[in-house]
Amino acid sequence: MERTVHNSVDGKHPKYTTIPRGDKKGGWTTFRFIIGNVAGISLAFGGLIINLTVYLIQEFNIKSISAAKIFNVFNGCTAILPIAAAIIADSFSGCFSVIWISSLISSLGLFIIVLTAAISKLRPPHCENGSNLCRYPSQLQLAVLYVGLALASIGMAGGRFTIGSMGANQFDKPKHQGIFFNWYTFTMYISVGISSTLIVYIENSVSWALGFGVCLAANVFGLAIFLAGSGFYHHLKPQGSxxxxxxxxxxxxxxxxxxxxxxxxxxxxxxxxxxxxxxxxxxxxxxxxxxxxxxxxxxxxxxxxxxxxxxxxxxxxxxxxxxxxxKILPLWSTGFFLSTPLVIQSSLGVLQVLAMDRHLGPHFQIPAGSVAVFSLIATCFTILLLDRFLFPLWKKFTHRPITPLQRVGIGHLLDIISMAVIALVEAKRLKIARLHGLQDQDNAVVPMSVFWLVPPLAISGIGEAFFVPGQVDFYYQEFPESLKSTSTALVSLYVGICFYLGNALIDLVRRTTGWLPDDINKGRLDNVYWLLCVLAGLNFCYYLVCACYYRYQNVETVKDLSE
Known part of the structure; x- marks a missing residue:
């Protein structure tokens, strides 16, 4: 028997070929179901996580740095737990069961979070940010919130990266798997981009309950469309732990x-x-x-x-x-200080946004969580540009494809540049705050446009377009057959660890310096970014050494990519 797969002869126009397989399942027929699930989960994830810090500060009266740390903990759990889901998928149940059960769990968690937004008794009384009269949430209110976040974290963790492995399992050739990973990453980022604008606007301007309700609906939609394709998937049998x-x-x-x-x-x-x-x-x-x-x-x-x-x-x-x-572990370890600067930037960057002028015209104010869309747009646009134009041109002139490690290396370099640029922007913001005497005012907004953050966010997004698909593709191709699901979850694993490393680094900086007070106008956040820039530079040197000495395990994969 044969199944139809998608091939690209010139890097632009698709051509369909047939590849023998023992059944007719899998291939590009399953693509719409899998990508639909990715879109639904990512919409829900983005609508919850991007605005979480703002929700904690405005609705639960939690201090800014503490809210940023809770944001990191939640993100860390969502990124670490996929490794457990991958182990279960590889060893016992397979990807399909892990994904649909995880979607049910995340739906329950999102439902509880909707309740915290809809029922006033599940939140402390509202107060102005920074007021000394603000009441901290009760233990019951925090318990309900944390249960909802925990269930949402467990569920989203189980599905977001396992679906990537399952999608790649539908294809035989590494080249087709690479194309899938590009679109898998693109779909995740474009969905989160939609969340950071549309859903975040609903949360800030209409209703938190309605916004989180949209997240819940998106999650249920992702589950439904995934189950609709159950008869078309090619399932790999678990091979034991x-x-x-x-x-x-x-x-x-x-x-x-x-x-x-x-x-x-x-x-x-x-x-x-x-x-x-x-x-x-x-x-x-x-x-x-x-x-x-x-x-x-x-x-x-x-x-x-x-x-x-x-x-x-x-x-x-x-x-x-x-x-x-x-052999892969040294390269994997370089991801720690590739992602740690980015996760600190994502958590502390929200505090920067809240302290800058977010007006777009005289009447509209950009929601703080929506500023992340500039990074997401840059990532999505760059992925399209790379997949359709730049990589085919690279192959045409060099007569060889760009390797995953080269792609990741470019991402490392752009990460460093992003940190340097955002440090310069923060230094300018603090200078303006001093000129206007705003350092003596609690949580004052500096008269500096939030659009100054667009260049560093865009550079960061371009870097992610290089290293995120490159890493997922690299680990999937190089890991043994029995560890395919685990391989893609490894990227998420070190990202999750980096959220906790970010918290540890924030605590260390707060204990040893005065750079990170609760009011960042009184601190030196620019010095924190310069510190991250130095760490990322040292890590890049370490990556170059590891990449130069690494030899690809799967020679057939390299040949297939060049065809």
Whole structure:
């Protein structure tokens, strides 16, 4: 049997070809259902998260820096938990079940958040920002809020990145998977962009309850359209926990640490062959002490050659899969200080916006959460430009495609530039605040247009268009088959960790300097950005070293991308 897949001959115009497969499911037929789900979840996520800091400050009377830290905690949970969802998908239930169950959980969480906005008793009495008479929310009010945020976080985490792996699973060729990841990222960002304008406007100008209600409706829509395509998906069967196999490699190699390595392939256990997986018969020399895990000893195999004691003997393929993960880890670690500056910028940037002139004309004021749309628009436009024009031109003149690592490296560089520019903008804002004597006033608005933030936000968005799809594509292609869902969640994992690193860095700066008071007009937020710029620069140097020494595991992927 065959299935139809989308191919691009010249990088611009689609052509349909057929690729053999055991069933007719999968391919571009599933694209509309998967992208519809991505759009629904992302609309809901953006409408909740982008304006969360403002909601906490204005409706729950929470201090600005504390609200920014809650924002980071929520974002961190939403970004870390996908790794748990991916493990469940890879090991037990598959992607499909994880996605629809997660959507139900996030819908429940959003419903509770709608209640906090609709029922006045679930919020403290309203007061002006910065007033000493403001009442802090009660323990019950905070409990209801946190339960809603927790459920929304768990649900959105389970679906947002697992759907990316499931979408890529519908295609055979890495080239088609790369195209999918571009549109997957584009859809996420354009949806969040719509949230940051339309939904945020509803929340600020009409009703918080109505705005969050739109988020709930979008989430339910995403679930419905995903379930509508259930008969078309190609499902990969769970292969058991890949982390158990990783543990077995470590344990088996330690138990056999005194055995002599052999140069004969027949002394190693290759594992059973299958139609979709090429078996490695002889282990590589990299970290060769791990090869002992696949070295056969007496009594460890049955008469048919199968493994009798799995915690003493592993297959060569299991050993090589573990080595693949080890080789990728240094590159993965560079993501920490790539994303930490961005997450701090996203949380503290809202405080900047609240302290700047947001008027567009005499009567309209831009909602603080909507300013993020400039970064999102830049990301979406750049993805389209790269996919349709720049990358095909690059290939035409260099006769080779841009590699995922090159793409990520450009993103690193743009991240540094963004930090430097926003530091200069903040220095100018503080200078204007001093000239007008606003540092002596609590939470005063500086007469400086919020549009000064457009250049750094746009540069940041362009950088994300390079490194986000590049990272997801890189990890998906390079990770072993048994870790495909986990691979795409790894990007989310370090982003989530970075939200907590961001909180830790904010706490460190507040303890050791006077740069971050609750009123940023009295601080030096520009110095914080310069510190992040330096850290990002050092991290970029580390990335260059890791990228130069890395060798792609899947040579066939590189060849396929160049076809």
């Amino acid at each position: 890949p982390f158990v196999r990783v543990a077995r490699v470590i344990v088996a190699s330690f138990r056999k640490r005194k055995m002599m390595l052999s140069l004969r392939s027949e002394d190693y256990c290759p594992g059973s062959d299958s139609a979709d997986k090429k078996v490695t018969a002889f282990p590589s020399k990299f970290f060769n002490f791990l090869n002992r895990a696949a070295l056969k000893a007496e009594g460890e195999t049955k008469q048919d050659g199968s493994i009798k004691q799995p915690w003493r003997l592993c297959t060569v393929q299991d050993v090589e899969d573990f080595k693949t993960v080890v």
